[in-house]
Amino acid sequence: MDADIYLKQEIDLRHEGRSLRLRVAQDLFSSFQADAGTRLLLRTLSGVEGERVLDLGCGYGPLGLALAAVGSHSDVHMVDRDALAVEYSRQNAVLNGLGGVEAYGSLGYDDVADPGFDLVVCNVPGKAGAPVIEHLLLGAERHVASGGLVAIVVVDALAAAVEGTLNLAPGVEIVLKEEGARHVVFHYRFLSGALDMSDPGWHGLEVYRRGEGSVEVRGHDYLVETAYGLPEFDTMAFTTGLLAATLDGKHEESVSRALVVNPGQGHVPVALLKLFEPDEVVLAGRDLLELRYSRKNLVASGLPKEQISVAHQVGALIDDGRPVDLIAVRFGGGDGPEVLAALIGDAASQVRSGGRVVVSGGSTAISRITKLLGRDKRLRVEGRRRKKGSAVLMMRAP
Template sequence: MSAYRTSADPQERASEASKRPRQAPPRLGSVTTPPIAPYVHRRVPLDVGGRRLEFATCLDLFSSHQVDVGSRLLLRTIEPVLAARGSTGGARVLDLGCGYGALGVALATLPAVAAAHLVDRDALAVDFAAENARANAVEVTTALSLGLAEVLRDAPEARYDLVVSNLPGKAGATVLSSMLLGALGVLAPGGLVAVVVIEPIRDLVASTLSRDDIEVTLRRDTADYSVFHYGPAAGTSFPPPAEAFDAGVYDRGALPFEDANEQPAAITTVEGIPNYDRIDVIEAALTRRIPRIRPGQRVLVSNVAQGYLAAYVRSAQPEAHVILVDRDVLALRTARRALLALGAVEDRVEMRVIGAWSEDSAADTNPDLVVGVLHEGGGAPAVEAEYSGLVAALAPGGRAVLAGGSTAITRLLAHALPPGCKASRTKHRGTSFLEVTRAV
């Protein structure tokens, strides 16, 4: 039997969320645009409004082979709607879940569009979107946002004439519904939401939008996708949505584990991050390699996922300062919440969002210990960039314990290290663990 327990009914959670006052999400530190070169898989074309754009893609981002067929279908349905507004339309566009920026950057080139704001919960996606806009000489703004949380925090009064989204197909019903309905709450009068979804969730989307206060103005189905254009029905309007994460919209349930003192503990896991119902075996193996942590030491946990590793570290040394590092805002907020729920004081928990790594990404964090599972989805140069950034961050006398696939770790062992650093490897059932120490 699974150790996972479900919490309250998702529909109840979504509806409770809409009644709660909105609270600001915690800040994640400044976001810069680092070089994305190690992460680039290929450059793919997209023709829009008579212009050819080119997008750098990444193996670890949505649709790395070409611009998604669904995104192109969505664009084709939007172009005539915007053309009808004419070049004086001055439309403000929000691209929710922008990935590497295909929709938002393409729309920003159209004469009817005055401004495009591109957001994603994934900092690597935001880095790519910003760079793709720059490389195509298209002006947009980009930001990290979990759903609409940071959009509303940063510009509470901003309203959009068009909200577009190629909705995440695996987000789960409650999150999807909060994105579909939440978008209505940031529309300007007369505004439109235009989304594309994959076939397996088209009925769910159709039923979510089937309400008296919503008017669906276009639906286009292909074998694999559905596009919906919709807005508030005549005479209705929607308030800005509640802060979804705090309201539990992403929650899956409590996941119990045995902490470093062999005591029972639990974390609340979320939808949209792997291993919501079981402890990741690689993270579990990593905990057995964590050296003794002394009070006051700084521990950087990289790739925090559901927060298990960070929670384990904190149980090993409650007086440690924990620096949570991830590219995903949802993972960071989930891990931070886990630590606070287990009794950590806010001052000892820091969040750092890093998309594309460079050597100085975490240079100011100064950790005595780094633990984490390397991201391998972006290819070998991306793994090397992350590894270099993590090792460069180590304080004198510090140590890093990193898990990865054997091929990746073999390459990293051949990688030049900063002066005074030494690396060694151990193996456990197909996973390798790389230990790097830095001389005092």
């Protein structure tokens, strides 16, 4: 999908005399202008040296790219769990002619292979959940070089908790604290080896574990493990239930390959597994946390790992030339008309003829889709359910 359908505007950012032009997307963090916390953090980094920089949770790239533009920062890694953020950081690096920058998807530090960063920077995602924030703060230990610096900014409301976490952690030394109007910056270092990072709770998905939910399929409740930082952690949304119930009507059909777009905590993939027992499930979407939790829930529900593939990407096009029998798409509340149209176009182009596409979302989104289908004749509406949202079932014309 062309990432430009997400573009909101271009903004300017100045750092140490360099001016950057940044493309920003509507639903990335701080799309009006660079965040006040980001700018405060950058001011505290003026003159800080270090070749290798890790920007954790890079968004559209203001921290990592501003650093790449000045001083000695010649090797800058920018990571985010959101594929759209990664895409915009890449585009912004090119737009500003910045070399030595790599942007890639990572859930926390999980996909950062390299140790030895001289500087780790992060505008801490305030809504990630307390254990995840602690992980983002202290997990830097494994990636920072001996004597390296971690520099973070948090909103006021989190500052006391963050300072408490840093003070309590063995071997962490806060070397700077700076308060802005609504944010606080901390710079800190680790005394090497003081933190015990061998505890498995420090790695992988365990950090995100929040509780359990369930999805009902043909009178049975199937458990799903739920994560911090994703909706539907305690109860499933009505729209997700509608989607599962809509599929139920077709459960006798044979589905060999299914695609779930924006799989959330995993309720829909698990429902689909129980209804159709597909040979292969493809999970696609922007958010690595959704993709990994859904995969974990599918495996726990009995689908072998080898039968699941994951596409961390913007848009729904898998583009491997292999047909899909069933596609389920959960629309997010923030998706504009162009995004909806592109997702439906992607689904229509890869479902096999006679195969089905089922979508769920808010009523406005679903009304928009039904209008679109009036023009795009590839998908024919077979049924619609409504209750605090909508789900629509469509068939690809033979």
